Amino acid sequence: MAGYRELLRTPGVGRIIAAQLTARFPNGMASLALLLHVEQVTDSYGAAGLVLAAASVGQGIAGPVTSRWMGAWGMRKVLTLTLIVCACSIATIALVEMTVPAYMALGLVSGLATPPVQSAVRTIYPKMVNSRQLTPLFSLDASLQEIIWILAPVVITFVSTQVGTVEGLLLVVAILVGGGAWFISSPELGRVRIPRSRRRLGLVLAKPPVVLATVSGFLLIGACAAVEAGVVATFGHSGLEAGLVLAVFAIGSLAGGLGFGHLPIGRWAMARRLAIVAAGLALAMASLNVWWLGGTLLIAGAGIAPAFAVMFAMTSISVKFSETAEAYGWIGTGQLIGAAAGSAVAGFLIDGVGPQGAYLAATAFAVVGVVVAVVFVRGFPDLRGRDASPIPDTEPVSTIL
Known part of the structure; x- marks a missing residue:
């Protein structure tokens, strides 16, 4: 913890972490708020699911594209434009009653316009701290983002059910605008400029560490999404136990x-950290008792943020600075696809064999993640004693002979 205190005393670090967490807080609220609102208006969970699917598709498409735009147009311009469009689309869904296709269209727009805050801040981090502090900063970021997933669902569920779903969506808009404005106004966004990438969109995926980070994120988030479905199926939508277990x-x-x-990050770090997740999830299958699930998922959770820290650091060290934002965009897209896949597989298994099927699916996702990390261990960079900053961009310099 002394290392984290030293890190937070670095000028600007505490402020930028707080600003980006606030700006990203709506990410943990929007899906649930949309689900509750559209279901209430249409009286159909199927319709609400279609709107959420449209929003997820939009986010998946936009991730690498809007992240890359930041190198061409500047971070503040892209973040401001996407913030305005996203806020307006969500506010329209809240205030205007319309058909399901219209809700889907606006859901797609809100997804496409999701501000690329995560890509921006992880591109800024290497310019704020020294090489020794960068890996712990990625770990701290991955850890603190869990605050979003602990608090945001509780807040939006309370507001939407006790006050109203319109007010719930407007709360999402208010935090989106307020947090986004705070992050956009941060001095670091003016000091750090992402160089324009000279390569075509998608070529960053030719880097093995970026592909491995994307695949690992897909599998890890797939496991987490299956767990969420399993916990809800175990205790019911209205069960207090479900929220408490997911919080644990x-x-x-x-x-x-x-x-x-x-801890230093070597080639086997991802395998070890995903193995913790897989072990905890495998134990969870033994019983659906609330105390057993809470304990085993506490164990499984202990490997999640450390695994994300490996993904962020291995991506940073493997690409040029001009490519970092796009690389993180692809990783985000992989995680979105993983969330959809984990939920879908778990849903089918819950219908077929009961809640245990969801924990089986979660374990399978995590075990495949461990296998990938072991089989392709040479593709994971050894970061021990190395600077995890991105590769500097260089350009030809004309000389007079």
Whole structure:
């Protein structure tokens, strides 16, 4: 913890972390708020699911594209434009009653215009701290983002059910605008300029560490999404136990990130951290007792934030600075696809064999992640004793002979 205190004393670090967490807080609220609102208006969970699917498709498409735009147009311009469009689309869904296709269209627009805050801040981090502090900063970031997933669902569920779904969506808009404005006004966004990438969109995926980080994120988030479906199926939508168990899952991740963040990252780090997740999920299949699930998911959660820290650091060290934002965009897209896949597989298994099927699916996703990390271990860079900053961009310099 002394290392984290030193890190937070670095000028600007605490402020930028707080600003980006606030700006990203709506990410943990929007899906649930849309689900509750559209279901209430249409009286159909199927219609609400279609709107959420449209928003997820938009986010998946936009991730690498809007992240790359930041190198061409500047971070503030892209973040401001996407913030305005996203806020207006969500506010329209809240205030205007319309047909399901219209809701889907606006959901797609809100997804396409999701501000690329995550890509921006992880591109800025290497310019704010020294090489020794960068890996712990990635770990701290991965840990603190769990606060979003602990608090945001509770806040939006309370507001939407006790006050109203329109007010819930307007709360999402208010935090989106307020947090986004705070992050956009941060001095670091003016000091750090992402160089324009000279390569075509998608060529960053030719880097093995970027592909491995994207695949690992897909599998890890797939496991987490299956767990969420399983917990809800176990205790019901209105069960207090479901929220508490999922909170314990997130707390395990927070504790794991803070506890393991100082450890050096070698080639086997991803395999070891995903193995913790897989072991905890495998144990969870033994019983659906609330105490057993809470304990085993606490164990599984301890590997999540540390695994994300490996993904962020290995991506940073493997690409040029002009490519970092796009690389993180692709990783985000992989995670979105993983969330959809994990939920879908778990849903089919819940219908077929019951809630245990969801934990089986989650374990399978995590085990495949471990296998990938072991089989392709040479593709993971050894970061021990190395600067995790991106590769500097260089250009030809004309000389007079």
